[in-house]
Amino acid sequence: MTGFDSETLLNGLMRWVEIDTPTGDIEGIARLIDLIETDLRPLGPRLERIPAREGMGEHLIARFAGGPGPGVLVTSHIDTVCPPGAVAIRREGDRQYGPGIADMKGGGFLALAAIASLVREGLPLPGPVTMIWNSDEEIGSPTSSMLIAEEARRHGAALIPEPARGDEAITFRKGRAKYRLDFTGREAHAGSAFQDGRSAVSELARAVLVLDAMTDLDRGTTVNIGRISGGTEPNVVAGRASCDIDVRFADDADGQRVEAAIMAYRPHDGDVWVTVSGEIEKPCLARSSGTIAMFRTAQQINAGLGLPLLETRSGGGSDGNFTSAAGIPTLDGLGAIGGDWHSPNEHVLVGPLGRRAALLRGLILHFAGHAPDAGT
CATH class of the missing domain: 3.30.70.360 (Alpha-Beta Plaits)
Incomplete structure (x- = not known):
């Protein structure tokens, strides 16, 4: 049992997907950040909106206080590639289609669902948890990369819920x-x-x-x-x-x-x-000893959810490249399972949403309190 209902998660995710947020759409991005803030406020984090500049949208930071542990950073992007109307929102069996639903509104929403689950159950966080939703990743994060690296250095580990093609996690990016x-x-x-x-x-x-x-x-x-x-x-x-x-x-x-x-x-x-x-x-997202330690922990959590977790590499970049370059162990590709991102057929698989949320929840709880090299 994952503790999450996939259909309920999908309903929440679709509220994000129905707001178009192509990179540079300042108004659309602000609307989505408004929605995310509304969902976050009852959870009690310290919220900070980074103003829009250089033609990009705002960024949102949520800081959850915790115990004396090293803390964990979770960073997601809410900007998308396809222009409004390019991806028809539709459901076909277990596939839900929509703009940016996999890359990476799916992962960004699952990260929020994971921390919300921990807070609502009253589980004390063993260390601080910081979450970032930035709005310019698809063009290289020109106004957020320094922010992400700076926040990463305040934590012991970073989690990146970029999309996956199966039960897997990314330990290296070119x-x-x-x-x-x-x-x-x-x-x-x-x-x-x-x-x-x-x-x-x-x-x-x-x-x-x-x-x-x-x-x-x-x-x-x-x-x-x-x-x-x-x-x-x-x-x-x-x-x-x-x-x-x-x-x-x-x-x-x-x-x-x-x-x-x-x-x-x-x-x-x-x-x-x-x-x-x-x-x-x-720079490269390095397959460091800390990142491998993080992957081993993720394997254990996913095994407890009923399936093995595969290790993968990617030739594409993400904001995880910046957290890794800051010297922070980083595990990537932890978001929704789907495919065809950056295309009219971008989709997620509905069934695994609960399992991926549970994986993120377990990783957040673990690495908020344990440095990767010592925590497996």
Whole structure:
């Protein structure tokens, strides 16, 4: 028995899903934070709303007092990817579809349900529990990453209820970087003055081959040139060209090595200039000894709920990358089970909602009072 009814949890979750909150929708995000605050106030936490800035929405922090334990941070995002109307809200058997229902309103709601269960049952928290709901994760958390890292350093562990594809938890995530190369050459007529031109497109083509060669699948490093543009007309030597690059890496040192190589790139033609911009946005979520200790505890809790828990890795990033980089053991992928996120078919499975809430409840209670390396 989990102590949670999945259909009741779904009814609560749908109140969140029915409020559209794409990243940057300040009004929609404020409406959802209003709703979350309403649900939190009877539980007695200290609430803090971080004002909207830089075109992003607000963030919400709830701090629950506890005993002398090291405490645990739970961070979820409430912004979504798909624009309003892109995902039809519908139920098909055990699948409930909706915008952001898996990524990650499902996990954010289950985290609230977990702490609410502990408070309403009168169970004393052995250490402080802090919960964050931020509104800009889908674009890299530009206005909340520092807040999340700062809060993480005040706690002994971090839990990230990002979605899962089964009974599993994520113990490692790749780091991510984004870069842009802008080439400036010299335009000229392609027929009568070709020799006077300096092609930015030709230099971009050379750069693409160099960048592509930086991929090393054996080391888990990928360099993806995802978008290119340049030139004006076929009969004009191109004066401008650019490319946007996504880099993923399994080791922070590899990410720094690739960054140094990209920043040092120079065109073959000395008359063409290049401007390089971008940076490492998210370091790796490290599979540290503390994170493994957290996973072992999660396995024990899930076994008590009737099913084994699998360990997984991910090439995608989350706010768990920031908590891990802050030196805090982090366990990720603890949210609702579902699939097809970032698509019109995004969904959660209703049946496992109770079990996932119970897993979060057990982890919150345990790690509020025990540091991961000592708590298994």
